[in-house]
Amino acid sequence: MSAGHGRADSPPSSWPAALQNPGFAGDTGEFAALSEADVRGSAYVGERPRDGGHASVAGTLPYQVGANDGEAPIFVGEYEERLQKILSRYPDRQNALLPALHMAHEIRGYLSPATMDEVAARLELAPAYVRGVASFYTMYNLGPVGKYLIQVCTNISCNLCGGDAVFEAFLKHTGTEAGETSANGLWTVMEVECLGACGFPTAVQINERYFENIRPEDVPAVLETLQ
Amino acid sequence: MAYPYTHPKEVRVLSQYFGDPEARTLKGWEARGGYQALRKALGTPREEIVNTVKASGLRGRGGAGFPTGMKWGFMPRKVEGTPHYLICNADESEPGTFKDRELMRWTPHALVEGCVIGAYAINAEHAYIYIRGEFFEAAQVMARAIEEAYAAGYLGKNILGSGIDIDLTLHLGAGAYICGEETGLLNSLEGRRGEPRVKPPYPAISGAFGKPTAVNNVESLIAAAHIVLNGADWYKQWGTEKSVGTKLFCVSGHVKRPGNYEVPLGFNFKEFIYDVCGGTPDGRPIKAVIPGGSSVPILTADELDIGMDYEAMAAAGTMLGCGSVIVMDDTTNIVKQVRRMVDFYAHESCGQCTPCREGTAWAARILRRMEQGRGVPDDIDTLLAISENMSGRTICVLSDAAAAPITSSIEKFRADYDALMAPEPGLVGAGLTGAAHGSVR
Numbered sequence: 001m002s003a004g005h006g007r008a009d010s011p012p013s014s015w016p017a018a019l020q021n022p023g024f025a026g027d028t029g030e031f032a033a034l035s036e037a038d039v040r041g042s043a044y045v046g047e048r049p050r051d052g053g054h055a056s057v058a059g060t061l062p063y064q065v066g067a068n069d070g071e072a073p074i075f076v077g078e079y080e081e082r083l084q085k086i087l088s089r090y091p092d093r094q095n096a097l098l099p100a101l102h103m104a105h106e107i108r109g110y111l112s113p114a115t116m117d118e119v120a121a122r123l124e125l126a127p128a129y130v131r132g133v134a135s136f137y138t139m140y141n142l143g144p145v146g147k148y149l150i151q152v153c154t155n156i157s158c159n160l161c162g163g164d165a166v167f168e169a170f171l172k173h174t175g176t177e178a179g180e181t182s183a184n185g186l187w188t189v190m191e192v193e194c195l196g197a198c199g200f201p202t203a204v205q206i207n208e209r210y211f212e213n214i215r216p217e218d219v220p221a222v223l224e225t226l227q
Numbered sequence: 228m229a230y231p232y233t234h235p236k237e238v239r240v241l242s243q244y245f246g247d248p249e250a251r252t253l254k255g256w257e258a259r260g261g262y263q264a265l266r267k268a269l270g271t272p273r274e275e276i277v278n279t280v281k282a283s284g285l286r287g288r289g290g291a292g293f294p295t296g297m298k299w300g301f302m303p304r305k306v307e308g309t310p311h312y313l314i315c316n317a318d319e320s321e322p323g324t325f326k327d328r329e330l331m332r333w334t335p336h337a338l339v340e341g342c343v344i345g346a347y348a349i350n351a352e353h354a355y356i357y358i359r360g361e362f363f364e365a366a367q368v369m370a371r372a373i374e375e376a377y378a379a380g381y382l383g384k385n386i387l388g389s390g391i392d393i394d395l396t397l398h399l400g401a402g403a404y405i406c407g408e409e410t411g412l413l414n415s416l417e418g419r420r421g422e423p424r425v426k427p428p429y430p431a432i433s434g435a436f437g438k439p440t441a442v443n444n445v446e447s448l449i450a451a452a453h454i455v456l457n458g459a460d461w462y463k464q465w466g467t468e469k470s471v472g473t474k475l476f477c478v479s480g481h482v483k484r485p486g487n488y489e490v491p492l493g494f495n496f497k498e499f500i501y502d503v504c505g506g507t508p509d510g511r512p513i514k515a516v517i518p519g520g521s522s523v524p525i526l527t528a529d530e531l532d533i534g535m536d537y538e539a540m541a542a543a544g545t546m547l548g549c550g551s552v553i554v555m556d557d558t559t560n561i562v563k564q565v566r567r568m569v570d571f572y573a574h575e576s577c578g579q580c581t582p583c584r585e586g587t588a589w590a591a592r593i594l595r596r597m598e599q600g601r602g603v604p605d606d607i608d609t610l611l612a613i614s615e616n617m618s619g620r621t622i623c624v625l626s627d628a629a630a631a632p633i634t635s636s637i638e639k640f641r642a643d644y645d646a647l648m649a650p651e652p653g654l655v656g657a658g659l660t661g662a663a664h665g666s667v668r
Contacts (some may be wrong), residue, residue: 026231027231027485028231029230029231029232029484029486030231030232030233030246031230031231031246034246034248038248039248039332040332040364041248041251041332041364041367041368041371042364044248044251044252044368044371045367045368045370045371046371048367048370053370053374054370054373054374054377056373056374056377056382056394056395056396056397057369057370057373057374057396057397059396059397059398059399060358060363060366060367060369060370060397060398060399062363062367089394089396090396090436091436092417092418092436094417094418094419095416095417095418095436096418097418097419098398098399098400098401098415098418099398099399101401102360102399102401132420133418133419133420136403136420136421136577137360137400137401137402137403137421138401138402138403139360139361139400139401139402140401140402154567155322155521155567155568155571156322156323156480156517156521156553156564156567156568156571157322157323157479157480157553159563159564159567160479160480160481160553160555160559160564161480161481193320193322193404193571193574193575194320194321194322194323194324194404194571195361196319196320196324196325196327196328196359196361196362197325197328198322198323198324198325198477198479198485198551198553199231199325199477199478199479199485199486199487200485201479201485205361208363208364209363209364210364
């Protein structure tokens with residue numbers, strides 16, 4: 001029994017529908033003339049090169065880039081170039097561990113024990129050490145996930161505005177249990193902690209993109225655009 | 228201006244170009260007066276820059292409110308062969324906080340400028356921006372801006388012919404709230420588990436890679452750049468004597484106009500919520516407000532007639548923190564929200580310290596059982612005892628932060644807890660009220 005709050009934590013009913021875009025770039029309020037690209041800065045960013053671009057920023061490419069290949073080699077070609085750039089920015093090769101794990105994760109889709117061992121070998125670190133570090137961070141998936149990892153914020157700001165209902169809606173429309181991958185391999189849905197987009201509840205991160213102002217009724221449309 | 232809603236009572240210093248897509252490009256930033264602060268700084272002796280920032284009264288905007296100039300002043304005299312480091316803390320993960328994301332995606336060059344000025348001031352030749360891993364989009368915008376800055380000669384060797392070398396590296400986190408704690412961040416930067424370190428030694432003596440380091444929040448560095456350009460007295464025109472300047476406040480929860488707003492410190496909190504943010508969407512009465520992010524004590528609706536500054540918030544028994552305002556109207560189940568916050572801390576605890584590791588986990592379990600209507604009167608005493616043991620006894624203050632919502636909600640919203648007591652407590656103790664099931668995580 002809850003304290004009788006059927007309506008408690010649902011989105012405030014008087015949010016004007018006109019101000020809510022489909023949730024892809026947040027509620028733009030008085031800036032409704034801005035396009036999604038204006039808000040996200042995607043035109044400014046352009047295409048990021050696999051070799052990382054300038055060494056100063058080489059460690060920051062998206063971590064899930066479409067099709068993942070669990071067998072693909074990691075530190076070869078452009079990715080090895082990227083690692084070299086990253087290594088040049090730190091005093092010790094151990095300091096490159098998080099960026100190296102991000103790269104391995106980007107290529108293979110998750111960090112299997114064998115993958116972590118490869119990273120350890122490349123950086124000359126103990127495999128057990130690398131596992132200890134990888135297991136600390138939530139963004140390193142230690143097992144395979146669906147093509148789309150859907151992370152719904154249910155922390156307080158989104159929770160007050162119906163985050164739990166959005167989470168339930170994603171589970172329902174993907175036909176999954178929390179944390180499990182759908183049979184067709186497309187979806188994994190999980191709760192996540194504050195994404196830092198609290199002014200645009202409910203915030204959802206799908207792979208590397210934020211989807212903001214998501215209400216339960218928006219969920220089918222969001223899934224539709226991804227497929 | 229604020230994003231996505233503006234208000235005439237704002238003072239737009241840092242947020243002037245929110246919502247202006249041209250401002251994020253190098254050309255657009257220069258056209259708006261950008262990189263003048265950097266030029267001025269490089270022509271000024273380092274000690275003078277530190278003194279200017281000290282005189283301005285700028286306090287760290289990441290939550291602790293430690294005077295930025297003083298932090299820079301703690302750096303030791305530069306010794307040949309001992310590198311110094313400036314770290315920008317862009318790990319914004321405090322629930323309710325979303326200002327640094329906006330600063331980075333709308334004005335990335337402002338942060339590049341702040342990092343160069345900060346690094347120069349403390350004799351650092353390498354600065355790192357530690358940005359939380361989830362902020363991919365903001366990180367890509369920052370990456371593009373950093374590349375533009377290198378190409379234009381604002382970064383790298385012999386910046387603008389000054390003879391000064393400063394490199395900037397963008398480092399992505401991997402999902403850990405505790406890496407927003409400065410020493411947890413340093414460990415994470417070094418390729419370790421992001422576990423906080425015992426202080427002393429403080430980062431100014433032994434920080435990144437064991438070298439003298441200053442860790443500053445995104446907003447602090449950008450504000451410092453403005454102060455270097457315009458002077459300490461200019462900054463003092465806003466705010467109170469001890470809480471100088473303007474601040475970005477993040478507003479979320481049950482408000483008509485959520486988003487970021489920039490107002491002078493000392494602005495009246497009640498006026499801020501009801502006028503600037505429009506009050507609650509349905510006009511329902513406010514039940515509770517968190518003024519500074521989930522880690523600060525909760526206020527009731529009667530306690531809002533205070534200034535939004537460090538001193539007034541402390542006097543009211545809470546903290547300004549990072550200025551993340553979370554508004555809850557009277558439909559809110561306080562116990563549920565406290566449980567959710569404690570779940571967050573339990574999840575994010577690094578596990579080093581027993582009071583935090585065990586305390587957050589057990590408090591979360593008790594709160595979940597209470598939320599399900601199976602509380603017993605002893606639970607209140609147990610939660611208070613756990614909170615007492617979690618405060619002031621650990622390596623970092625995540626533990627104290629987790630205790631804040633628990634103790635403040637028990638003190639001020641006791642009725643919400645009492646309403647969830649089991650009708651027959653004896654059966655709860657005997658485990659006879661049905662399967663105890665936790666959350667899915």
